[in-house]
Amino acid sequence: MRWFxxxxxxxFVSGQRAAAVKCVSLTEEVVDEYAPGRTYLPAPLxxxxxxxxxxxxxxxxxxxxxxxxxxxxxxSTFLFEAYPGDTLIYRVEIKNRDDLGALVxxxxxxxxxxxxxxxxxxxxxxxxxxxxVELFEPAQFCRMLRMLHLFEVxxxxxxxxxxxxxxxxxxxxxxxxxx
Amino acid sequence: xPTSEEVFDKVREALVDALGVDDDEVTxxxxxxxxxxAESIDFLDIxxxxxxxxxxxxxxxxxxxxxxxxxxxxxxxxxxxAEGVAKLKERMPFADLSRFExxxxxxxxxxxxxxxDLCNYVSMxxx
Numbered sequence: 001m002r003w004f005x006x007x008x009x010x011x012f013v014s015g016q017r018a019a020a021v022k023c024v025s026l027t028e029e030v031v032d033e034y035a036p037g038r039t040y041l042p043a044p045l046x047x048x049x050x051x052x053x054x055x056x057x058x059x060x061x062x063x064x065x066x067x068x069x070x071x072x073x074x075x076s077t078f079l080f081e082a083y084p085g086d087t088l089i090y091r092v093e094i095k096n097r098d099d100l101g102a103l104v105x106x107x108x109x110x111x112x113x114x115x116x117x118x119x120x121x122x123x124x125x126x127x128x129x130x131x132x133v134e135l136f137e138p139a140q141f142c143r144m145l146r147m148l149h150l151f152e153v154x155x156x157x158x159x160x161x162x163x164x165x166x167x168x169x170x171x172x173x174x175x176x177x178x179x
Numbered sequence: 180x181p182t183s184e185e186v187f188d189k190v191r192e193a194l195v196d197a198l199g200v201d202d203d204e205v206t207x208x209x210x211x212x213x214x215x216x217a218e219s220i221d222f223l224d225i226x227x228x229x230x231x232x233x234x235x236x237x238x239x240x241x242x243x244x245x246x247x248x249x250x251x252x253x254x255x256x257x258x259x260x261a262e263g264v265a266k267l268k269e270r271m272p273f274a275d276l277s278r279f280e281x282x283x284x285x286x287x288x289x290x291x292x293x294x295x296d297l298c299n300y301v302s303m304x305x306x
Contacts, residue, residue: 071220074197096227100239101220103227119196121224 004144005049006090009056012154014162017093018057020148022049026084040081043116046088046108047076050118054092054104056150058122063165064145067125067135071101074119078108086110100124138171180305181233186298193228194294197221207295215294229297235304242292242300244270248285259283273299 011019024041026032034042051070059068082088092106101123108116125133136144142164145151154162172178181189191205198215211217217225226237240246244267247253253263264283268276274296279288 072224074224096230098223098239101223103224121220121227123220123223 004052004148005045006052006148008147008149009053009153010089010149011091012057012060012150012162014154014156015057015061015094016157017091018053019089019091020049020053022046022088022090024082024084024086024088031084040083041086041088043076043078043081046078046082046090046116047073047118047120049088050090050092050106050108051120051122053090054094054102054106054120055122056145056148057092057094058097058102058104058124060150060154060162063167064136064138064141065165065167067130067133068122069125069135070120071123072121074103074121076116076118078116079114080110082110082115088115099126138168139175142168142172181302183298183302186302186305187294189232190229190294190298190301193225193232194297197224197228205294207293207298209294210290211292211294211297212290225297229301233301233305235301237304241270242297248288254285257285259285259288271296273303 006020006022009018009020011017024031026039030045031041032039055068055070059066087110089109090106092104094102095105096103101121104120104122106118106120107114151162151164156162191202194200194205194215195202198217198221200215204215209215222243226239226242230237247263247266247270253260253266259267264280274292279291
């Protein structure tokens with residue numbers, strides 16, 4: 001099952017902010033099946049896209065080793081609906097974080113118009129219960145991050161590029177049976 | 180240093196935002212868990228919001244003394260020992276622990292913290 005609710009990153013500054021694009025298409029079943037007779041991208045999937053953007057921004061801080069999950073939608077306000085053909089831009093910013101979780105504020109816009117304001121809480125699953133639990137298989141996860149252009153646009157606060165984490169490169173090699 | 184009214188207004192704003200409760204539900208006597216329905220993840224949200232609103236840093240153990248409440252040296256039969264209560268008082272001078280002290284069941288601790296306690300805490304930290 002595909003569960004990508006952003007198309008790619010356009011900005012990614014480690015530990016600070018990220019922006020991502022989501023193009024709405026009638027190809028997506030949910031766009032016309034969520035409310036038969038009307039075609040729009042349901043708001044919960046916009047929140048999911050923003051959560052994916054924020055989750056990856058947080059996960060990158062630990063080279064994607066921390067188990068970051070969406071814990072709470074604190075607030076979400078949308079001014080209008082996103083229709084097929086619209087391009088959504090999500091902008092997320094980390095407002096506060098510690099080793100237990102993070103508070104992220106986000107906006108969405110469509111064709112330059114303010115569209116939504118969202119506030120999310122993320123939690124880091126560090127409990128012993130999750131010790132052996134891996135939320136994503138590293139090789140597949142790395143492939144996803146590459147598809148989303150994260151390593152193409154991602155920079156550290158000093159402007160230097162973000163590298164693919166070594167453990168992900170090793171996982172990719174093992175998956176592809178290289179070396 | 181903010182006045183007590185300013186402190187209460189900011190704390191109320193943080194709680195309304197974090198818990199989705201109405202303004203008038205946030206009274207000084209309201210308990211965070213029982214009256215306002217706060218869950219564990221909400222406390223982290225509240226801490227983040229208070230840190231932002233007051234420009235302070237909140238060490239988590241000052242508001243959530245889990246280390247004391249789970250220390251077998253301080254807990255017996257699900258209750259905090261007298262030594263444990265003393266430790267708790269030392270850690271949380273801003274909180275009114277008298278009700279908890281009368282029956283210090285560890286599982287009841289989460290329902291002890293009130294809005295007033297939070298206000299006292301941020302006032303103490305804002306000095």
